[in-house]
Amino acid sequence: MIEEPFAEGNTLFHRRDTRVKLIAAAAITLVLALTSSFLVASTGCILTGMLLALSRPTPSLLLRRIGSVNLFTLFLWLTLPLTYGGDKIVSFFFLDISLDGLRTAALITLKTNGILFCFLALLATSTVANLGHGLEKLGMPRKLAFLLLFSYRQLFVIHQEYQRLQRAARLRGFAPSNSLHTYRTYSYLFGMTLVKSWNRAERVHQAMILRGFNGRLIPLNQPQPCREDYLFLIGMLLISLLLAGIPFF
Amino acid sequence: MHISEGVLTAPVLIGGAALTAAGTAVGLKKLDYDRIMTVSLLSAAFFVASLIHVPVGPGSVHLLLGGLLGLILGWGAFPAIVVALLLQAVFFQYGGMVVLGVNGLNIAGPAVLCGLVLARWLKGSRKERMAAGFLAGFCSMFLSALLMAGALFLSDQGFLRAAGLLLASHLPVMFIEGVITMFVVGFLARVQPEILSLDT
Incomplete structure (x- = not known):
């Protein structure tokens, strides 16, 4: 983890x-x-x-x-x-x-x-959240700071998505070995993770627009x-x- | 894949940092706030890919998938990869702050290059798409390993043979990256094709 x-x-x-x-x-x-x-x-x-x-x-x-x-x-x-x-x-x-x-x-x-x-x-x-805000205050471009803070925020979710897919594969008897089948399975697991991340990004974006997001994340404690x-x-x-x-x- | 802190000399560190800053600036410029959410999610996915270990021979390697990110995001892959590397430095202390410039260039540079060159093939037939996927994975890994060896060699000529050894040891990884990128591209083309035509 x-x-x-x-x-x-x-x-x-x-x-x-x-x-x-x-x-x-x-x-x-x-x-x-x-x-x-x-x-x-x-x-x-x-x-x-x-x-x-x-x-x-x-x-x-x-x-x-x-x-x-x-x-x-x-x-x-x-x-x-x-x-x-x-x-x-x-x-x-x-x-x-x-x-x-x-x-x-x-x-x-x-x-x-x-x-x-x-x-x-x-x-x-x-924490990375504090580091990101600190870097922004020290002059890191706002978009980059946003990328950093937001990928940090979503990291755990995406990792859990992947782990859930992996668990499902294991439950169905998937055992990694040196074979094309293994590589294909890992590719599909990661591909599915990408699809889920993609759709999640869409939903999160819409939700944030609804709440008046203008490109700036404001930390609660400053x-x-x-x-x-x-x-x-x-x-x-x-x-x-x-x-x-x-x-x- | 990362070069640790403390290995390279000043000119290499400064050169790497300057080029990475330039690449990141171009990438950020091409990103508007409508797409930034997608890029940050893919940056997180790239981070997660590096936690996936696939078996190779008796051992295992972790994925990198820079080529895939390059195919999907084009120039946007540059800041995405730099951010993911920064996160890796904070979480696992792989790489570091001062060497981030060189590591960013080594991994993001080839990813963006392969993405820009190969993305047009994605719209072709199934075979062309598979070829684009394989080449993106293989070539970006190959170029990354080459740049890494180059950075070591430029720092200290005595590194020549050690750098060569490092390059050779990455050969199997290049094939794995190629095969996995190929399958992921095929999967995405069937499941959610819009992901692959983001940059048009």
Whole structure:
């Protein structure tokens, strides 16, 4: 099922204004994404890890997320040392290990995880609805914000439609295998999901026109950033400045 | 299919972000508020497609169906896919904020291109329609994998062989995407043909 498990809670991070968190996350992520220094990447990883700990995520869920994101870094660890090339090669039994490849894989792992921690601490602690409204206030085009908010709203419904169709198929004895029949069945299941989404869109559109919809979704709660939010923002920007400044010391 | 955050270098990230912003802007411009509901619902459906795992050999792959979205929405598929990727980043932390530009370009670019080129075949005979469906699925996946490998290679020449490996590993996925898109197109043509002629 699709859920936002990290958005529940009442820590320092959950209470902050979404716009403040978006700006802070963008600043830290940019610094980490653009760096090629080990010192910046590892300091960043430690700092964002501390932020993440402060947002008190559920440990089991957290580990699963970290694991799934690191599948790609695992692929790099398995391939880069053997394929990267470069001058520094160490022979290990019958394998030639490239030190440059190991270095690149390690750097990427630090950067990826640092950014992931930052994302989980700052953005996953808001719901998508709040993020969408926050992005709109920060200047995201209104149509795009609408698309984001509305597909988020309908996501769960469409997923349930699909699951219902899938359950019906299973009840009729459908067992997936490597066959054309399986692929055709999945296609028809998804095709039917599309048809239902299409017709639902029509109905929802009519209902909204009836209620005077003019292209704007108005959130029920419109919090203003308070003094703590500004202090928080200053703190986060200082962290990103500190990280960006490390190579110059 | 997503490139994680922290892998690419600045020029690639900036280039990807600029092109994705341009593509999204064109897509949004062609969207009026009468169609925006449909596009957001299809964007959600695209997200759901990525949760569908179909068996391949001993393992399984998840669907992408960008080509299908391109066929149905044309340029509108660009913002739809970018939004779905943003949702995936928030829900599952696949991809991320800074790398969204590159991932958006990699997936939405080929989808829109295939959609624009192949959509006219949908109105032809049954065989032409099936061919358009298969090619849309296959080619958009192929181009996406190629762009992904290209982004890795442009970031760091040392990625060359790893990127090639990644491209080769996507070959079976291309066929699955092609076959599934073909069947979905055939299904839609029979059940609700208006979905396929939205962009005319």
